[in-house]
Amino acid sequence: MLVPELRERVYKANMELPEHGLVKFTWGNVSAIDREGGYIAIKPSGVAYDKLSAENMVITDLDGNILEGDLNPSSDLPTHVELYKAFPEVGGIVHTHSTEGVSWAQAGRDIPCYGTTHADTFYGAIPCARALTPKEINGEYEKETGKVIIEEFKKRGLDPLAVSGVTVRNHGPFAWGKDEKSAVYNAVVLEEAARMARYTESINPEVEEVPQALKDKHYLRKHGKNAYYGQKGDSH
Amino acid sequence: MLVPELRERVYKANMELPEHGLVKFTWGNVSAIDREGGYIAIKPSGVAYDKLSAENMVITDLDGNILEGDLNPSSDLPTHVELYKAFPEVGGIVHTHSTEGVSWAQAGRDIPCYGTTHADTFYGAIPCARALTPKEINGEYEKETGKVIIEEFKKRGLDPLAVSGVTVRNHGPFAWGKDEKSAVYNAVVLEEAARMARYTESINPEVEEVPQALKDKHYLRKHGKNAYYGQKGDSH
Amino acid sequence: MLVPELRERVYKANMELPEHGLVKFTWGNVSAIDREGGYIAIKPSGVAYDKLSAENMVITDLDGNILEGDLNPSSDLPTHVELYKAFPEVGGIVHTHSTEGVSWAQAGRDIPCYGTTHADTFYGAIPCARALTPKEINGEYEKETGKVIIEEFKKRGLDPLAVSGVTVRNHGPFAWGKDEKSAVYNAVVLEEAARMARYTESINPEVEEVPQALKDKHYLRKHGKNAYYGQKGDSH
Amino acid sequence: MLVPELRERVYKANMELPEHGLVKFTWGNVSAIDREGGYIAIKPSGVAYDKLSAENMVITDLDGNILEGDLNPSSDLPTHVELYKAFPEVGGIVHTHSTEGVSWAQAGRDIPCYGTTHADTFYGAIPCARALTPKEINGEYEKETGKVIIEEFKKRGLDPLAVSGVTVRNHGPFAWGKDEKSAVYNAVVLEEAARMARYTESINPEVEEVPQALKDKHYLRKHGKNAYYGQKGDSH
Numbered sequence A, B, C, D: 001m002l003v004p005e006l007r008e009r010v011y012k013a014n015m016e017l018p019e020h021g022l023v024k025f026t027w028g029n030v031s032a033i034d035r036e037g038g039y040i041a042i043k044p045s046g047v048a049y050d051k052l053s054a055e056n057m058v059i060t061d062l063d064g065n066i067l068e069g070d071l072n073p074s075s076d077l078p079t080h081v082e083l084y085k086a087f088p089e090v091g092g093i094v095h096t097h098s099t100e101g102v103s104w105a106q107a108g109r110d111i112p113c114y115g116t117t118h119a120d121t122f123y124g125a126i127p128c129a130r131a132l133t134p135k136e137i138n139g140e141y142e143k144e145t146g147k148v149i150i151e152e153f154k155k156r157g158l159d160p161l162a163v164s165g166v167t168v169r170n171h172g173p174f175a176w177g178k179d180e181k182s183a184v185y186n187a188v189v190l191e192e193a194a195r196m197a198r199y200t201e202s203i204n205p206e207v208e209e210v211p212q213a214l215k216d217k218h219y220l221r222k223h224g225k226n227a228y229y230g231q232k233g234d235s236h
Helices: A004-019 A077-086 A099-107 A134-138 A141-156 A180-203 A212-222 B004-019 B077-086 B099-107 B134-138 B141-156 B180-203 B212-222 C004-019 C077-086 C099-107 C134-138 C141-156 C180-203 C212-222 D004-019 D077-086 D099-107 D134-138 D141-156 D180-203 D212-222
Strands: A028-034 A039-042 A058-060 A066-068 A092-096 A165-168 A172-177 B028-034 B039-042 B058-060 B066-068 B092-096 B165-168 B172-177 C028-034 C039-042 C058-060 C066-068 C092-096 C165-168 C172-177 D028-034 D039-042 D058-060 D066-068 D092-096 D165-168 D172-177
Touching (some): A004 A092, A004 A180, A028 A077, A077 A092, A099 A172, A099 A180, A134 A141, A141 A165, A165 A180, A180 B180, A180 D180, A212 D134, B004 B028, B004 B039, B028 B077, B039 B077, B077 B092, B092 B180, B099 B172, B099 B180, B099 C180, C004 C028, C004 C180, C039 C077, C077 C141, C077 C172, C099 C165, C099 C172, C134 C141, C134 D212, C180 D180, D004 D092, D028 D077, D028 D180, D077 D092, D077 D172, D099 D165, D165 D180, D172 D180
Antiparallel strands (some): A028 A039, A028 A092, B039 B058, B092 B172, C028 C039, C028 C092, C039 C058, C058 C066, C092 C172, D028 D039, D039 D058, D092 D172, D165 D172
8 A cells, every 4th residue: 555654644634623623524635745755645535534544545646646545535636736736845735614714715805913823823814815717617626726826825925834824715724834734733723813813803893913023023933943932843 | 113214314313413513402303204105204392312212203194194103293393294295306304493594594684605615515595484474373383384485495496405405584494405314414504604604794794695606616516417526426 | 408309409400500501610500499398409609510419509498598508508599589589480590600691681681582492482582680779789789689680570571480581781691490490491591592692683783573473472382271392291 | 859739730720721722732821939939830832731741840930940841931931920020919820822812812902891700800801911012022022021911000000919810912811810720710711701791792882891889899799808709718
């Protein structure tokens, strides 16, 4: 069996989604990439979480062609493939229909950076990528979803490891990271930051984003070469 | 004992309601129909979920006359019977007082289709059927509830397998499907779509429904002969 | 030991409050009355739920004088005593600081009857009793709390078994019933009806209460001599 | 090993944060001080709750210099140290990113005292301390956070044992008490009072704070020499 260690990691990361309350039924998937070996591992499509195992993860090449697996891969695979191609530092990707993230996607608004909980993980607002056109919807839909995300990051000049998440208009959140573990972490933070932003605006409709100095401080406190949060060698 | 397999299925589907957080106390019921044999199985009225068993499900004929069972059937049985008569493709029905579904029913508004989470299961807005008139309330109340739902679907020209749920004004949600299992699934999605729609409007009061192309894409991606989501042979 | 059966019932009813998510820490209490014997049993003050037992319930006479018990009774006892004196059909009383009930109390508004979930249990709006005056606050505070509730019911001409709950302005909810079991049931429904009413108004700020015919139908469907909901002999 | 009893108490208090739903991941910390011995015990930085033990608590002197411990102390330690120096009656401090507390911090508003649930624990509104200036942010950030809190209490003339909590603008809540146990209790009440205040304003946007007489009554009912709530000798 190909890449047993990658399978195991991706299986475990998928199981974290229901534990963190990010999915109902089968509405979520995690993948990870082995760029040197040329492998992607991803959850099979429409399979219940309690039926998942390392063995039934689907293995594809870097273009999304199935190399090993009896089940169909998640239908969102072409989105993952596009993102892996455009963002070479990314090692893991998560897609969910988590309640708060979807609500901001449906509302068509960026999730503003209102505080340090958000700023510790995301360097500025979490963008809402534009809606797909009817032509894109009726074409290679999942691939076009990936392209719309990439277009948004290019247009705004964003670093995908500084802003490791997005919502797609009318759809829902995607998050990623240097590996599948940090991708799941970022998906959890996206959901919590989205919840807090909704509450914040209901308490104070006139609220504004935090000052740039605070965004800089909190992001750089945990990331980059002068990070001092946590224990030495930690990813967080 | 009549239809042991139908009893077992309906019992299990009823037990899923508290697991999915859709009911408090005894505020919910599931039924299923065996159209060939001429049987309906439904939860007994006002019995706690931890006292339910396949054995105490109530069996009636297609007009709701009790064929087997010492307990009264759910008082909503006449609503179920009307729906089974009007919607011949329907095999299972769920009624709950789930918090979000009831809140939209009380607000008297359709649940708008704001995103793909909704669109994957419901083809367009989930309608809110009109309030019953005093005459209907004081007549055969539960039967009239069914008739008001049917009237709404006829008036709007809706296919009950494309829009497999409704809320009744001032009352709460009903959901159905080709069997009792998909009826429960649809009841869960209705609740989650209702929650997301409430949040979405609070984040962006000016939000509009998704474009028709997205409704078409997502519904047909999971339903109909060109469906490609999930594994071959899956219901979802 | 006095009234072991009453102790046991009141102990069990108190333990239902955390199970239904109505209390944090020690913020809630249930009592029941034995009118013939002349006994009230009530939770001791400030004791954690996992330290409660039938044995440490406090037994008082009908004026609230302690007959048996080493611990202080709930500081709300004088409120319970006033209600038992004014409402002779009431057999059990619950007080909590449940989140939704308190929020309506703090907002100073009646909980409107927006649907059948509310109407099945409460016959019309759940009143918000007026705030206590500084003189009442600085006098026999807990006793005055009871008197303000009674004043509100008298002023509005309400039957305490048809509207078996109230919120006290700036404070929180009280619920009661023919026994401690139905009092707890009513406290749970009050909380859920309050939540649904909050959501309903956020979805439709122009919403109005349900028509009188629906209030009559639902209340009388479950209560009174023509009740047909549930199994014969049930309390609900 | 230094101060084993203090370690044990601080470890236990830290473990209460996830039990009360106040933290995700490692986003929270509790410390306690032994003023006579000259010790502070605090959670290590960025360590998961299920990896905590009394043994890996970090012990510092009253200036925050590490005396014992292989791990880095919580990066918020300098905030704790400032508060211990300014508030000599305080024996324990909690910092979290709890959802409701953070939302009020992000909204930049005091949490108003709308009812007795709040008033039983906090004597008046829970203040929102001003945002740090860019200079403070880029200086000794965590220490400046403590100074901003102290400045706010001095400016308003607040007694830190009567108002045992605060939110810091754009950041989140801090709570404290005579020991680490009451600090955790106060952090839980802050979160619940914040939630209720948000709901209250959504139900009635015109709501006002409770009268002074009620603030006095409830605070003094549980605190001070005439307290009568709970059992004799209780802290609550």
